[in-house]
Amino acid sequence: MxxxxxxxxxxxxxxxxxxxxxxxxxxxxxxxxxxxxxxxxxxxxxxxxxxxxxxxxxxxxxxxxxxxxxxxxxxxxxxxxxxxxxxxxxxxxxxxxxxxxxxxxxxxxxxxxxxxxxxxxxxxxxxxxxxxxxxxxxxxxxxxxxxxxxxxxxxxxxxxxxxxxxxxxxxxxxxxxxxxxxxxxxxxxxxxxxxxxxxxxxxxxxGRPDPDSLLEIEGELAEEIEARLKELGHATLDQWAGVENLEGRLVEGKIDPIVLARLRGEV
CATH class of the missing domain: 3.60.20.10 (Aminohydrolase, N-terminal nucleophile (Ntn) domain)
Structure with a gap:
């Protein structure tokens, strides 16, 4: 069976x-x-x-x-x-x-x-x-x-x-x-x-982030992340990731492309 x-x-x-x-x-x-x-x-x-x-x-x-x-x-x-x-x-x-x-x-x-x-x-x-x-x-x-x-x-x-x-x-x-x-x-x-x-x-x-794919949070990307977090009502990336259960994919000073896609509403 x-x-x-x-x-x-x-x-x-x-x-x-x-x-x-x-x-x-x-x-x-x-x-x-x-x-x-x-x-x-x-x-x-x-x-x-x-x-x-x-x-x-x-x-x-x-x-x-x-x-x-x-x-x-x-x-x-x-x-x-x-x-x-x-x-x-x-x-x-x-x-x-x-x-x-x-x-x-x-x-x-x-x-x-x-x-x-x-x-x-x-x-x-x-x-x-x-x-x-x-x-x-x-x-x-x-x-x-x-x-x-x-x-x-x-x-x-x-x-x-x-x-x-x-x-x-x-x-x-x-x-x-x-x-x-x-x-x-x-x-x-x-x-x-x-x-x-x-x-x-x-x-x-x-899933664990791929070290080779991580993006530096700086310049225009940093500004975009800050703006998107503000739109969603969160002060920090850590705070938002905790709500989304994505804290395991966070890396200090960098962002996993999968996390970024989620933040952008793409996945």
């Missing part, structure tokens, strides 16, 4: 999932910075999350994590599982009693799987999208793969929910945690499209 991708880029790990199931992303993904990530689905065994991460934390390879979890589970025939560790290929498992079509594919740093799909083309298209988007950040690559699977047919019962979860050491809000991205669409007629929209908003608000 679900399709997902579990993947790694560098030190970042993440999971993206979509399903005709309420709030699938509240059940399916688990990830820990520096250890790995997994997806548990079909007749999901939620114990796989903490158990699998405990194994990954000790350096157990993805295929051995899958083997260990499945071997100890009497309900294995109805389970589906994808795992990626800190290095090497991902691993996937589909129990014999998972509703058709069900299966998965793996490669270096990824595992893609689904059940009750319209056909194998769903996971094939997800894999193609993943491999073709190496220039994107992990969260965007995961959602691009999810969108490809959705476009190929996705869950044969229809659409309801989607989510993306990414962890990386120190990549959380204000550098205070490891959760770089945790977005969910729990009940929506077009959840993957809505997830992509939310990811764009997330990047706008919480």
């Amino acid at each position: 679900t399709f997902s991708i579990v993947a790694r880029v560098g030190d970042a790990h993440g999971v993206a999932v979509a399903s005709k199931f309420l709030a699938a992303a509240a059940v399916v993904p688990a990830a820990e910075a520096g250890a790995g990530a997994l997806a548990t689905q079909a007749w999901a065994n939620i114990a796989f999350g903490p158990q699998g991460l405990a194994l990954l934390r000790t350096g157990v390879r993805a295929e051995d994590v899958v083997a260990g979890l499945v071997a100890s589970d009497p309900g294995r025939a109805q389970r589906q599982l994808g795992v990626v560790g800190a290095d090497g290929d991902g691993a996937t498992y589909t129990g014999d009693e998972c509703p058709s079509w069900a299966g998965g594919v793996v490669g270096d740093g990824y595992a893609i799987q689904g059940n009750i799909l319209t056909g194998p083309e769903v996971v094939r298209e997800m894999e193609a999208a993943w491999l073709a988007s190496a220039e994107l950040p992990l969260a965007e690559r995961l959602v691009a793969a999810l969108a490809a699977g959705d476009a190929a047919g996705g869950d044969s019962r229809g659409r309801q929910s989607a989510g993306v979860y990414v962890v990386e050491a120190g990549a959380g809000y204000a550098g205070a945690g490891d959760v770089a991205c945790d977005l969910r669409v729990d009940d929506h007629p077009d959840p993957v499209t809505e997830l992509r929209r939310l990811l764009g908003v997330h990047e706008l608000l919480f």
